[in-house]
Amino acid sequence: QFKLLAQGRLFDVLPYPVFYLVIVALIAMWILKKTVMGRYIYAVGSNETAAHxxxxxxxxxxxxxxxxxxxxxxxxxxxxxxxxxxGQPTVGVGYELEAIAAVVIGGTSLMGGVGTIGGTIIGAFIMSVLKNGLNLMGVSQFWQMVAMGVVVVAAVYLDTLRKRMR
Incomplete structure (x- = not known):
């Protein structure tokens, strides 16, 4: 069944999408931490010219x-x-801001070279809690996007301050 890919549960406990997240996160962490390519990715993100x-x-x-x-x-x-x-080609429109927000809130620098998979997962969790809370309070979609934008701007500002202090 095609529906079971996203709506089923592993051992009737863990939703399959969460299981997929764990598997992909472990693979990505392994690539970044244990392979030469992972070190290259961090180097290129930090300073492309120096990496070259x-x-x-x-x-x-x-x-x-x-x-x-x-x-x-x-x-x-x-x-x-x-x-x-x-399947609809436009169903994912608007998730870009949420993805960037999760990454920035998780501690990844937009300047590059800094960030972890675990931090991004925590950032995604924070954004999900924020969005769910705003939904439960009955806040319109427009103001939810504004709130996420404010959170992203604040996270970028804090990242800039952190870089200046070094």
Missing amino acids: LSWIKVQRGKNFVYAFCGLLTGVAGVILASRLNS
Whole structure:
């Protein structure tokens, strides 16, 4: 059943999307922490010119990141289509702000080179709690987006302050 991809439960306890999240997070953490490519990704994100001068194959690292991101986007699309039990090309419009907000709140610098998978998951959890709370309070979608934008601006401001203090 196609619906079971997103609506089923593992051992009748853990929803499948949470299981997928754990698997993907563990794979991504392993790539970033235990492989040469992971070190290259951090180096390119921190300072692309310095990485190039250090004989790091910058384009290969970028291609890997784009390919991995594309793979995960495809998987997320299949899971979302399974959850909605239909496929629409515009159903994911608007998730970009939420994704960026989760990453920034999780401690990833927009300047590059700093960030963890665990921090991003915590940031996504914070954004989910914020959005769910605003939904429960009956706040309109417009003001929810405004609130998320304010949170992103505040997180970027705090990141900038943290960089200046170093």
